[in-house]
Each structure stands twice: as structure tokens, then as C-alpha cells.
Amino acid sequence: MSDIAIWLVRDDALPLGQRLTAALGATLYQPWQTPGDSPREQFRRCFHQHRQWVLVMASGIAVRYLDGLPASKYSDPAVVVLDEAARFAIPLLSGHEGGANALAYQVARLTGATPAVTTATEALKPLTLGIGCRRGKPLHDIERAVLSALGTRGLAEVREVATIDLKADEAGLLAFCERHALPLRVISREDVAARGWTGQPSDWVQQNVGVAGVCEPCALIASPRGQLIVPKTAFDGVTVAIVEDRPQTAVRHEP
Missing domain, CATH: 3.40.50.11220 (Rossmann fold)
Structure with missing residues (x-):
């Protein structure tokens, strides 16, 4: 059973x-x-x-x-x-x-x-990582890119990783998420195209994936209340963007 x-x-x-x-x-x-x-x-x-x-x-x-x-x-x-x-x-x-x-x-x-x-x-962790990568990128390349993008922030603050559906079976990305016990959120290409927040559009991604960018829009879609604190940063075929969730804690009163 x-x-x-x-x-x-x-x-x-x-x-x-x-x-x-x-x-x-x-x-x-x-x-x-x-x-x-x-x-x-x-x-x-x-x-x-x-x-x-x-x-x-x-x-x-x-x-x-x-x-x-x-x-x-x-x-x-x-x-x-x-x-x-x-x-x-x-x-x-x-x-x-x-x-x-x-x-x-x-x-x-x-x-x-x-x-x-x-x-x-999980819910109180404020950071969402948006990750894109070339096909076949190994775990250590993705890990190095993420740690570089995080800087002084730690993986302990990361709530989830977000990527586009084409990368749902990317072995290096899956291995990275498994090593660090991070859930992987997969965003459809249609949602990325419809809500394509990206500050640095990529001609290569547009030609090969059909959207202007991956890491920034995926992170922002996964964390809609968040603010982009690390724009798309490229490291040897891996792109990382970081969004910090900043929920409103004050209660609004009707006038």
C-alpha cells in the first residue's frame, strides 16, 4: 500500500x-x-x-x-x-x-x-530566491551563485526557490534544493510572460524560453508582497534574484 x-x-x-x-x-x-x-x-x-x-x-x-x-x-x-x-x-x-x-x-x-x-x-522566513540557469548546470555552480547573491544574508532566511516550468526537472537545481531543504516553486511560462517583471531583459532567454527573464519575475510572482532586494545577478550561466517579503503588520482602520 x-x-x-x-x-x-x-x-x-x-x-x-x-x-x-x-x-x-x-x-x-x-x-x-x-x-x-x-x-x-x-x-x-x-x-x-x-x-x-x-x-x-x-x-x-x-x-x-x-x-x-x-x-x-x-x-x-x-x-x-x-x-x-x-x-x-x-x-x-x-x-x-x-x-x-x-x-x-x-x-x-x-x-x-x-x-x-x-x-x-517556514512562513516567517522572508527571502525568496528566483533562479534561472543554463541546462546541465551542476549543484556546486548553482550553490556558488546563490551564496554570492545572498552576501551577508544566509540560506536560513530563505523560504523557497522559484523557477520557470522549463527548469522543473533541472538536476542541479533539484539537488541544490534537496541539499538545503528548500521547497521549489515552479512558475508557468504563461504566468511569467503575463507578469514579466524584469529589470534586465535577456535576448537569449527571449529566444530560447520565450520570456524576457526568469529569475526576477519568478521570485516576484512567488512573493507578491515582496520587494526585489537583489536584481538579476549572473554567475557563469546561473542567474539569481532575491525578493524579501515585507508584509504589512499594521491594522488599517476605516476613516
């Missing part, structure tokens, strides 16, 4: 569930096919049979499904809620310890959803 399970509440979500099941090597549950107990009772019986869950449903339904089941963040299965339109992937249970945060990013890369991570360990 797979460590990951996908639970659907409607057959309308079956194509999405099947795609996730194939990509994640997961077990797919379609409770309407099992007569007898209610879907919620079926879920309660299956809950501890898997280490990680993707619940394709509204968050309110997920809360009712989980009522009374969680016991400890150190032993509970990880739970990610994904709406049927695949707009948001929300780690709802065991985000850090159980791996729901990482699973949310994985689901987001597969579906184009936005990962909505709320745990303080």
Missing part, C-alpha cells in the same frame, strides 16, 4: 485525482464506489493506513472529515487539502514534522496550484 493517498469526494475530480495518483505513486480513493458506510466513516477507517494524504475537497469538508482523528504532530499523517480547481494546496495537518509542507509544494508543481504554507518555521 502506498505511503500517499488521494481522497476524492466527487467524481468530477476524478481526472485530477488520477493524474496525482500516477505522478505520486499514490492510492486513490473514490468513496462513492463503496456502498454501506458514509464517505466520512470510510475515511476514518483508512486514515492511519497512509503516511500522507491529499484531500481533494473544500477545506470545510476536510475539517469535518478530520474531526477527532489528530492525536500528535509527531505521529499524525500529513494532510494537504487541494480544491478541485487546483488553485491552492494547503498543508492542514503535520506540515513540518509529517511533511505536509513539502507535499503541498510537490502537488503545486504537478498542478500549478499555489502552496499555502502557514507554519511559522
Whole structure:
């Protein structure tokens, strides 16, 4: 039995569930096919049979499904809620310890959803790295470029790495993210082209990728409240931009 399970509440979500099941090597549950107990009772019986869950449903339904089941963040299965339109992937249970945060990013890369991570360990880190690179760049080249761009700032302040969809399988970039336990956020070319914030457009990138730039727009799309603190910086075929998240903490009052 797979460590990951996908639970659907409607057959309308079956194509999405099947795609996730194939990509994640997961077990797919379609409770309407099992007569007898209610879907919620079926879920309660299956809950501890898997280490990680993707619940394709509204968050309110997920809360009712989980009522009374969680016991400890150190032993509970990880739970990610994904709406049927695949707009948001929300780690709802065991985000850090159980791996729901990482699973949310994985689901987001597969579906184009936005990962909505709320745990303080990750959410309070202010920096997002936008990275672009030539094909085949090794881990150490990417690492050297990132550390140079960070300067006095450290990798401990980095919340996530963002890149364009063409680089989703770039081995050196994936190895860098794995070494430093950083989630990789993949931005579609369509979104980069539509929201192409870039201060230094590249003719080479335009000709080969179809957008004016990668690292700056990807970082800014991933951190929409942020400010570009390190514009595109090139290091031997690797480009890095850094955005710092600066949320407004003051409460606004109506006049």
C-alpha cells in the first residue's frame, strides 16, 4: 500500500485525482464506489493506513472529515487539502514534522496550484530566491551563485526557490534544493510572460524560453508582497534574484 493517498469526494475530480495518483505513486480513493458506510466513516477507517494524504475537497469538508482523528504532530499523517480547481494546496495537518509542507509544494508543481504554507518555521522566513540557469548546470555552480547573491544574508532566511516550468526537472537545481531543504516553486511560462517583471531583459532567454527573464519575475510572482532586494545577478550561466517579503503588520482602520 502506498505511503500517499488521494481522497476524492466527487467524481468530477476524478481526472485530477488520477493524474496525482500516477505522478505520486499514490492510492486513490473514490468513496462513492463503496456502498454501506458514509464517505466520512470510510475515511476514518483508512486514515492511519497512509503516511500522507491529499484531500481533494473544500477545506470545510476536510475539517469535518478530520474531526477527532489528530492525536500528535509527531505521529499524525500529513494532510494537504487541494480544491478541485487546483488553485491552492494547503498543508492542514503535520506540515513540518509529517511533511505536509513539502507535499503541498510537490502537488503545486504537478498542478500549478499555489502552496499555502502557514507554519511559522517556514512562513516567517522572508527571502525568496528566483533562479534561472543554463541546462546541465551542476549543484556546486548553482550553490556558488546563490551564496554570492545572498552576501551577508544566509540560506536560513530563505523560504523557497522559484523557477520557470522549463527548469522543473533541472538536476542541479533539484539537488541544490534537496541539499538545503528548500521547497521549489515552479512558475508557468504563461504566468511569467503575463507578469514579466524584469529589470534586465535577456535576448537569449527571449529566444530560447520565450520570456524576457526568469529569475526576477519568478521570485516576484512567488512573493507578491515582496520587494526585489537583489536584481538579476549572473554567475557563469546561473542567474539569481532575491525578493524579501515585507508584509504589512499594521491594522488599517476605516476613516
